[in-house]
Amino acid sequence: MQQRLKNRLGIMGWLGGGRYGMDRYAYALHRITGLGILAYFIMHIIVTGQRTGGVERWESTMAFFGSTPFKIGEFLVVLAFAFHAVNGLRLIFVELGWWIGKPGTPSFPYTYSTLRHRPLFIVFMVVAAVLMIIGGVDFYFVLK
């Protein structure tokens, strides 16, 4: 019997799967940070919901989540949020057709939308990095 072999890359296709440009890694990070932020929001709702259980319950919950590992976790959420928000804004620009060029007649060596968009990509990533640093400084003093 002849059998086809499945060859879909699955989640590994997000993380690598070839020698691709940086936009593809921004894609992967956007999806991963999106899922991370979603998980955080669900937790956040459960945690703040503890307030309805009375002051004591709320204070013990806050003391538990005030420990260093959770602070580090929160800092990771800040990093994820900075990247996801700035990259999301960039994607909105892209979807409105800004800074990706116009179609024409392709001639070799080909240029394409992601290459034409690269300067804006770099600017947005720098903005995300600045937000991350600000978040880091803030957290450093909070942790202290």
Place this chain on the structure above:
Amino acid sequence: MNKSATQDPSIIKTVQFEVLRYNPEGNEAPRLQNYSVPVIRGMTVLDGLNWIKEHLDSSLSWRSSCRMGICGSCGMFINGLPRLACNNQIVHLHSDRVTVKPLPNYDIIRDLVPDLEGLFEKHRSVKPYLIRKDTEEQEKPTGEFFQSQQELLNYIQFAYCIKCGLCMSACPTVATSENYAGPQPLTAGWRYCADSRDEGLQERQEVLYSSYGVYRCHFAGACSQVCPKGVDPALAIQLLKKDAFLRSFGFGKKKKAGPVLPPVRDWTPGGKIPEAPAKTVPRKTE
């Protein structure tokens, strides 16, 4: 470079081909097989595979036809990227090892042969042909549909697609979502929607803007990076999104299909076309 001195002087070096083998009839797991291939100037990866087939292993299978980047049948995963085997010279890979695997994201039929049927099915689902209200005119044309040079430029880039399927292999969304339409079919859809002679958007939007349509794309751009024809599917997908946005807020231009031009009358050729020379050999029927 390990040039073998005893051989033909045109041989520049010998490279190791590492080729994925899969036999659908046996129960063996797929494996990588090594072959030493002498390389001459201008030799493509496809030439290398042909050399292996002729000299080392006649059982190796792959798909190819035109060997000039036109038919789109020799797509393979070569040294870390989906590429056309006939379109890439071995020396340009800058490596003494050439790893050749079948295109990812497609089932493997045998060795390097992917099953592209899913791609073609999705391509057909976007109705990749001119759809017009004047079907009578399409069936029995009385003239040409008008199109300006600028209108042609709106879609001609996307019409260069050869359906090789490399973009679908590179796309990370296709990697996790079997139902996602994917860069090639979406680009084919936009190629026709952007055509000034077409009126088929209504019929295509069910596929293009479904939950498995354009909004699953987050501009990873790998499709455009690997496209051997400079089609830029990532651009086509963003233009589809932009078009939907503009239309939903009433900003888009109302599209009116290009009119039928009146037949050309009162036209005679320039007068400089020379007469055909007299026949020198009588036809058989004469």
